[in-house]
Amino acid sequence: MKGINLGEFEEIVMLAVAILNEDAYGYAINKEILSQTGRKVSLGALHAALHRLESKGYLRSHLAGATTKRGGKRRRFFCLTNYGKKVLEEKRNIRENMWLSIPEVVFNAK
């Protein structure tokens, strides 16, 4: 698949969505990224990325689960679309193929 339109940050966001499976909403994704990568991401940047990914068709979302903790506001839960899963896998394949193609000497040479 040529020209996958997926940036590094976007990939991390999608992976976080995948990890959280049913529980992937903005703040939870934010915490997941923090614990997995140690990266502090602003909520605004994250939301912008999520909606961008949704408009690209990699994610879909629905609103649900209002709690008092959130002041009665619902969460927007995200999950991967089939297309999104395919893109993610493709990305991983490309990467792994490339890793395999690296000559032995590059990493072992002292």
Place this chain on the structure above:
Amino acid sequence: MDNHNKSNRPAWADNLLRWLCNPAYLEEIEGDLREAFEDRLKKHKPWVARLYHLMDVFSFLRPSLLKNPFSQLNINHAVMLRNHFKVSRRVLLKNKLFSLINIVGLAIGITAYVLIIQYVKFEFSYDQHHPRVDDLYRVTLTTNLGEKGFITSATNHPAVAPAMKADFPEVENYTRLFEQSIWGTFVLSSTDNSGEVMKLNAKDEHVLIADNSVLSLFAVSLLQGNPETALKDPQSIVLSASFADRFFGGEDPMGKTISINNKFPLKVTGIFEDLPQNTHIHFDILVPLSFMDEDWLRNMWKWPEFYNYIRLKPGTNPGTLEAKFPAFIKKYLGELMSEHGFEAKFELQPVKDIHLKSHLHKEISANSSDRTLYFLIIISGFVILIALINFINLSTAKSVERAKEVGLRKVVGVSRGALIGQFLLESMMINCISIILSIGLVSLLINPFNHLVGLNVLSLSMWTEPALWLTLLLIFLSGGILAGIYPAFVLSGYKPVYVLKGKIHQTGQGVLLRKILVVAQFSISITLIVGTFIVYSQFSYMQNQELGFDAAHNVVVNAPTVVDSTINHKIEVFKSELLRSAHINAVTVTDNIPGKRITLSNTIRKQHEAKEKGVVCYYVNIDHNFLDAYQIDLLAGRNFTIEDRSSYGRRNTNETEQHRVMINKAAAIAMGFPEPEKALNEKIIFKVWGTMDGTAEVIGIVDNHHQQSLQKDLDPVIFLYPDYYTGMYMTVSINTRNTIATMDFIGKQFSEFFPHDPYKYFFLDEYFNRQYRADRQFGQICLLFSGLAIFIAALGLFGLGSFMALQKIREISVRKVLGASLMQVVVLLPRQLLKLIIISGVIALPIAYIMVDKWLSDFAFRIDMDWWMFMFPLLIVFMVAILSVLFQSIKAGLINPADSLKSE
């Protein structure tokens, strides 16, 4: 709990988010923010959590999450708005001439406005940068010595400021400045390492003799040296960075020695950053006042040539201090005043107002007037106004063409508001393009404009000033709305039923308004042209007026300053040496030249008259060649001869010494001689040295000459021929076009005779005309802007004319069918204009008359206003107007009637 936490979060941030954020995302965002905030509260102090919260909120203010301005509107509106943009663009492109006229006119108008505003801003910035400028005052002196009544001068006695400091606790500090140029010649010299002497005649530099406090009272920043002490030592000198660089050529100037007139060695103790242009005092070189006798100056109440500045304690009311002045004056000047029968008053003049408001005698530099600046602002406003009127006129005139469009839009249900919005949008677009154009234009004009006004007013950095952008925004909004609102209402008011039937009759009120606006444009243009015309006439009158002396053939050489007792003889030999050249007519050595203010003045009177009758007269030291060199006529009596030289009581040794003087016509009349010739051989009493009365015989009466610009009156002058050396200028009258060779010849002789003095010369007429620089600039600025105004007005007329011609085509064709000649139909359009121009003239000429009359009253010698000076501008406007419609008119007249009538 919930309430408590909620109140903990800054509500305004949430509101901001609600206001700006896309509502589709708002709920989840708010929820996430809330959750994050609660989590943070557990880990951090509340204020830290709030801070994080704020940062989070701001992180949401990104384009992808904000409200979409189009989607926010009703979906129909959004489409309409896009449609408006599209139609506006098409309209602009379709009516190229119309758009071009509007855009070019407005762009020029806005450019003019920005230039003027920047210039005015610069003028208002004078002297605002001094530390605590609100407490800084100049003490002025008003006296009634002489018959002219009270005269206020910017200078005062050197003893005034120190005495004020001693007497009034309100006075915190003072400084006194003294202009070197009225004191004597300054030749600066210095020896460099190789023993070579560098010389510079400091006439062109601004040398001020000042108290040390000048460094702290005014904004002078010392790059090197100590501001507390730099001018304390009588043998010190402080230089500007650029002068030091020029004089010492990049070497470190500190500690170097500069000699004044080869006699007084002064050590460089400070270098200051070059002063900005926007200050009323300019200096390159500062010499300490203690260079003169400090104690003597402290008690000197008879030498009003010092600028006295005082700084009051913070918050002092200058009025209360001024109230104490009469007693103060009585204490120090009482005796002198009763002895000489004059009165003196002191006043405090805020330093920050000097540049724009002060027009006193003996100002330290030429000041502007705030009246002129307000006048310029008005002109520039008018230029924009004329451009906006163009827009209104052309839009309403064109409205008929767009009537069908409006009708159709209305039929399909467009509201009137939307139509108004569309037309406003069009005018905004034109305005916007004009502003962008004018930004480019202003940037291009930076250098030419700076050159025109002679100041570094503009620089590219002005585009970083928010105030300028605000002005542009204001012009954009007000101009767009002002010009757009009327056409918008007219156009949107058409009734579709009539319009679509093709029954739009010319709206009567539109025509009337158009006429009124055209009259307004013409009136403004005529007023500006009359003003410019008179300003120019006055200026050329002053330049071409008989000055009473020959300026064209005179070259002035700075007289030698390094002199000894043989100087008088040496000068005579030098003169005769020069006269051997066939190209040199006469040589005279004087202490003053025309174009320079005479600073030595005192009273003179007839011999047997009381002291109080004395009149103020200006003293000039000349020699027996003066009248020849300057071609000044002798009205009666005889010229000086070498035998008439006198000490004028200077040495006070020979009481019986005969003093002989010449006076000019003005002096004779001022003293009360019925005719100037009657003063011949009369004895008069005059003063030179101190207050000593001397008696002199008048041996000659000479014609008046203009010592200064024609803005000033003719001064009474008394001419002396001293036997001591006072020479500052050597005027050489030459009679050849080959000035270079002659000047070389003089230079060679000069260096031979006076090897210690630099040879420097200038041309008298240039020097004299320098006084008119400010007037000339004012005239040029007036010319520029009234030219622009009339250009824009003509542009508008051209557009209007082309439209009117189009509308009149049927009338013209019918007339032609009925047998009218080309000539008869061509004059149809201009005839209409003529009426408007005459009305404009009736309105504008009286206003113009009042304005120029006021302006001219500032000049002692002025042109007489004549009726043709007013008719001429009217004629110009008429010609321009006719020319701009004539082309269209002829084009309409040449069309074959069959073509234009067949469509009926």
